[in-house]
Amino acid sequence: VGCDRSKNLVDICGEKHFQAFVCDALSVPIRSGSCDACISIAVIHHFSTAERRLATIRELARLLRPGGTALIYVWAMEQEYKNQKSKYLKEKNGNKNKDKEINTGTAQRPLSDQGSDNSSQDSAWSDQLLNDLKDENCGAKPVADFRLPVHTNRTSFHAQDLLVPWHLKGGTKKKEESVDAVLVPSGSKESQELSPVFHRYYHVFCEGELEAVCRSLDCVRVQKSYYDQGNWCVILEKL
Numbered sequence: 001v002g003c004d005r006s007k008n009l010v011d012i013c014g015e016k017h018f019q020a021f022v023c024d025a026l027s028v029p030i031r032s033g034s035c036d037a038c039i040s041i042a043v044i045h046h047f048s049t050a051e052r053r054l055a056t057i058r059e060l061a062r063l064l065r066p067g068g069t070a071l072i073y074v075w076a077m078e079q080e081y082k083n084q085k086s087k088y089l090k091e092k093n094g095n096k097n098k099d100k101e102i103n104t105g106t107a108q109r110p111l112s113d114q115g116s117d118n119s120s121q122d123s124a125w126s127d128q129l130l131n132d133l134k135d136e137n138c139g140a141k142p143v144a145d146f147r148l149p150v151h152t153n154r155t156s157f158h159a160q161d162l163l164v165p166w167h168l169k170g171g172t173k174k175k176e177e178s179v180d181a182v183l184v185p186s187g188s189k190e191s192q193e194l195s196p197v198f199h200r201y202y203h204v205f206c207e208g209e210l211e212a213v214c215r216s217l218d219c220v221r222v223q224k225s226y227y228d229q230g231n232w233c234v235i236l237e238k239l
Contacts, residue, residue, distance in 0.1 A: 086230030
């Protein structure tokens with residue numbers, strides 16, 4: 001059984017005769033302890049606060065039966081690890097079309113998000129964890145003035161909290177349906193029109209960060225933590 005926040009993606013699953021439904025990862029409408037295994041791939045890094053990322057993992061653990069396992073993948077801050085570049089960086093030279101992303105500087109997006117139901121203890125722990133990780137492991141500068149940097153595609157990350165451009169395929173939308181738009185350089189074929197761009201929020205994880213969040217939960221045990229092609233990964237067991 002699959003679930004996703006996007007109705008369009010869930011509809012595609014239905015067309016392929018897979019079982020899927022729309023829901024929020026913070027509140028999955030499945031009975032507690034009813035799953036043998038769960039996977040969360042490229043989901044948790046889209047939550048904008050440490051409290052919500054922790055709550056999402058707690059919700060994932062709730063679904064598991066005792067002895068059940070979960071696999072979690074999140075995007076890594078370290079796209080070059082042990083002198084090896086990730087596939088994400090390597091594709092910069094291998095596919096010129098994918099490298100036509102535009103660095104738009106910064107975008108006015110609020111970083112703070114107060115919609116959390118977790119305890120103040122969780123909040124204090126997660127804030128301290130992130131401060132320690134940023135100071136000791138990543139060297140990433142905290143975001144100032146509530147402005148998030150917009151990432152240049154196929155390049156290394158320079159901040160943990162950022163916006164990644166998503167360029168729509170198949171031309172531009174109608175004027176009344178337009179979204180955030182960026183002008184491409186003058187002289188190019190596309191310079192005469194606006195290119196619709198969605199800016200997706202990401203929190204890229206430093207080494208050890210995902211594992212530390214998982215270990216803060218009493219109901220699970222970390223079986224394995226590893227790096228895989230630009231992602232930090234953890235396998236959990238429900239106690």
